[in-house]
Amino acid sequence: MYLATFEFDGKQGWGVVEPKTGLLCPSELWLGENSPKTLLEFIRLYHDEITSLPRPKVNEKWLKLENLHITAPIPKPVRNVFCVGKNYQDHVSEMAKVGHSTHTEISHPHFFTKATNTVTGPYSKVYLHPQVTSEVDYEAELAVIIGKRGINIPEEKALEHVFGYTILNDLTARDLQKNHVQWFKGKSLDGFCPMGPWIVTKDEIGYPVELEIQSWVNGELRQNSNTRYMIFHIERLINILSQGMTLEPGDILATGTPSGVGMGFKPPKLLKPGDVVRVEIEKIGYIENEIYA
The missing domain is CATH 3.90.850.10 (Fumarylacetoacetase-like, C-terminal domain)
Known part of the structure; x- marks a missing residue:
């Protein structure tokens, strides 16, 4: 999977990217409203499960990358x-x-x-x-x-x-x-x-x-x-x-x-x-x- 952190409408989120289509599925659409708040938190919780998670299917709720500000995947690392x-x-x-x-x-x-x-x-x-x-x-x-x-x-x-x-x-x-x-x-x-x-x-x-x-x-x-x-x-x-x-x-x-x-x-x-x-x-x-x- 391709996982990105982004800013949109003044808020930060993360999600699954399909680079070929230029679309991103926000995490809450993929994992529900209780999805991890940050990509870093997702890594901590889902490292051993990543290959077993279902891949999200594209729908009209996906966001266009061109409309998002893509940040570093982990904008604020905990350590150097x-x-x-x-x-x-x-x-x-x-x-x-x-x-x-x-x-x-x-x-x-x-x-x-x-x-x-x-x-x-x-x-x-x-x-x-x-x-x-x-x-x-x-x-x-x-x-x-x-x-x-x-x-x-x-x-x-x-x-x-x-x-x-x-x-x-x-x-x-x-x-x-x-x-x-x-x-x-x-x-x-x-x-x-x-x-x-x-x-x-x-x-x-x-x-x-x-x-x-x-x-x-x-x-x-x-x-x-x-x-x-x-x-x-x-x-x-x-x-x-x-x-x-x-x-x-x-x-x-x-x-x-x-x-x-x-x-x-x-x-x-x-x-x-x-x-x-x-x-x-x-x-x-x-x-x-x-x-x-």
Whole structure:
């Protein structure tokens, strides 16, 4: 299923999307008036039942996506967004070549987080924050949505804890990232995590999770890869992240970006006001955000 959060007539809701028809079934039409109030609550309650739930049938009460404001699927995450840096070898190499990193061989995942204030919608405008940074970059990423609580999760059971997947742009202030050594500040400016447009449940994606991932800036293809090229695949990331640390339903894990980021070019192709960044992932869809200052 494709599950989205939206705003309509000043109220927030969520529902089941049929992307091909451009229609959305509000949750109360699907599950009744006592349906979970948010998509996050639905994930917590229905993770183990999602494949057994009946799919809603289209009728005249469904809403047109064009009339809705689609927000991030989980607009207000309970915890920071978990992220993995340098999880594609070609990205590791490109950053080393331009002197932005000395790491050429990765033996352990480089985990960091983005603060919850970064999360914004899949089509929202994103502010550059020119007062504090002059080197904003884009990073196309597949994000994993955790559906079931767990700690010390074995690799062979990791996918049991996955609810679904979405698209994420890990926007980064490269100068702040470098200045502060730790990446948190450079990754956590307001609006620096466009996400969506919906969560696609894992049964729609299948296994193995091998999806084409691309990004464009003003129509120019910048990143073009496949999630099969991750250094640490989803099961391993969940296994390592959960060691000694409990993962909760609704946790978001961004799995890293392939080569083609702005800083990887000579000279760098960093974002400027008026740029439009599009990130697309096979079987999910796309997000597109205009940059402004």
